[in-house]
Every structure is written in structure tokens, then in C-alpha cells.
Amino acid sequence: MGNERRFAALNTKIRVLKGNFLTNEHFIDLFNKKDVSEVAQYLKENTNYKIVLEDINVKDIHRRELEKLLKEYVLIQHKKLIHYFTDEYKKLFKTIFIRYEIEDLKLNLRNLLREEDTSDLETFIKSLKDTMYYPILKPYLNEDSRRILFYMEMNLDRLYFLLLRKNSTALDKKDSILFKEFLGKNIDLLNLEWIYRGIKFYNLIPEELINYTIQEGYEFKYNDIKVLCYCNEKEFKKRVLNSKYSFLFDTEQNIDLYMERRIERYLYFQSLEMLKKEKLDITVFLAYIHLLEYELRDLFSTIEIIKYGISFDEGKNYLIRKIEGSDIR
Structure with missing residues (x-):
């Protein structure tokens, strides 16, 4: 399949899929919810996330269970696109997909490093022995506890970007x-x-x-x-x-608190512009998968905000998307 034909078909599919993105109004509604079960119920009744929630009793759903289901939804959307690619494009697609695996690794590392006993961390790292992650994480097991997470996260991100660069050269x-x-x-x-x-x-x-x-x-x-x-x-x-x-x-905001969000927001708006242009090249695909990831992160942030009872005016600052005003109902 030639590039123009490939991307014409792909862009048509993405044009349909992007209609499932959550709106700012959805997030304003979500901020009114009192707990995780109400968030799940709203997503089940009012959004395309119902496809992973329709058979779930959300009354007693736990946060981690909901987050796992939301990730599953993203994976389903990815799978709808993979058959448009062949050869090196498919290889790159699968590499981009590794991002979710790496984010899960980071989450596990953060949870383990909250404990003073590092034996569980060592066991976890050893469980990765047959993966590409083991050699880049193992050297830091004896690092100062204050720096260990910084080093490990840096190396995971570095590995990811090196893989992307390597697998994009043949496009x-x-x-x-x-x-x-x-x-x-x-x-x-x-x-x-x-x-x-x-x-x-x-x-x-x-x-x-x-x-x-x-x-x-x-x-x-x-x-x-x-x-x-x-x-x-x-x-x-x-x-x-x-x-x-x-x-x-x-900015006058707290630099350290909001730096990661500023970075994500910059890339979010870049992706929105790329998606709007609908060019017959790789940019529409890149924009869509990044916007899908940012929506997932905003949902996770919203769940966290509700958990800690943060107000809408303060909580919206933690989202990647930009919601103006304070018209929470």
C-alpha cells in the first residue's frame, strides 16, 4: 500500500475514532462526582469507555481496577489502527506501544520505593531478568535511596526514546x-x-x-x-x-509542581494542531495516539483530584487539557 493510500484510509478511521474523545464538559461533569464508583458509572453511561465497563459492577470498583480498565480501553483503540501498517511502520507502532509498559514499571517502582525495606524492589528487578529493562535498572539497586527512582526513571525514558529513534530511521x-x-x-x-x-x-x-x-x-x-x-x-x-x-x-505558578504538566500541555496542543490538519502522512496518527494518552492521564488525575477532595478551580490546573472558567455545577 502506498503512503497516500495508507494514510487516506488511516486518517478516515482516526476521524471516526476522535469523535470518541472526552470533551471539557465531560471532565466538568466528572469533577462533580464524589468517588471512584461514581466516576466509573458516569463513564459507563455517557462515554465510549462503556466498552470496557459494560459488564462491570461499578458500585464497589476500586481505583486501581478502574485505571486498569481505562488502560485496556486505550489498547483497544490502538488495535483498531495496527492493521493499517506493515513492515517498518508496524515495528514503530509496536515500539510506541511500549510506553504503557514503561509507565507501569515506573508506577511499580514508585510503590516499592515507598517502603523502607528494599528487598521487594530487588525481587521485582530480578523478575525482569529476561527483559531489556533488567540491565538498565540493576546497576542502581545500591544507589542512594534519594536518587534511585530518579536514575531508574531516567533510564527507562532514555531507553524508550532510543528505541523510537532506532525504529523510525527506515520510514x-x-x-x-x-x-x-x-x-x-x-x-x-x-x-x-x-x-x-x-x-x-x-x-x-x-x-x-x-x-x-x-x-x-x-x-x-x-x-x-x-x-x-x-x-x-x-x-x-x-x-x-x-x-x-x-x-x-x-510563569507565576509553582515551577516544580507544574513542570511536567506544562510539558504535556505544550505537546497536547501541538498534537491538536497536527490532528486538525489531516495531512496524508504520519502526523495524524502521532497526534491521535498522543491525545489518547493525554486523555488517559487526565482521567487518572481527575480520579486523584476527587480522592483528595481538591476543588475544581485548583484541580483543573493538574489536567493537561485546558479548561477555562470555574463553571462547575
């Missing part, structure tokens, strides 16, 4: 360039977040910071990254404020 020339640009912006922002956290919270030396960054960013090349790694916190912020990513620090 058609146009798609390879477009993917490299989109990936490069993700790499830029991840590097900036890592370097900032490494400088501010972990006092990592510049050489160590450089070793953990990912090459082939879009705006920040190796020499730019090297300069940033040798900055102190004040110098780092100043350089970022003079870049296209100034939004990371050009």
Missing part, C-alpha cells in the same frame, strides 16, 4: 523527517526537565548529567545540552527563558 523519507521533528521536541523537553531536576534536587555533576541526556533533540543539540549541564540553576533558567521553551519558567 519513508518524509515520514522519517516528520517523526524526527516530533520526537526531537519530546527529547528537548525531557532533557530540560532532567537537567533541571538533576541540578536543583540531586546536585549531579555536569558530566553525569550529560551522560544521561538523549541526543538528537530538535532545538537543543549536543553542544547546547552540554552548556546547560554546566549551568547553575539561575543560569539554566535564564537560557531556557531565551529559548522556544520559555513557557517552562515564564
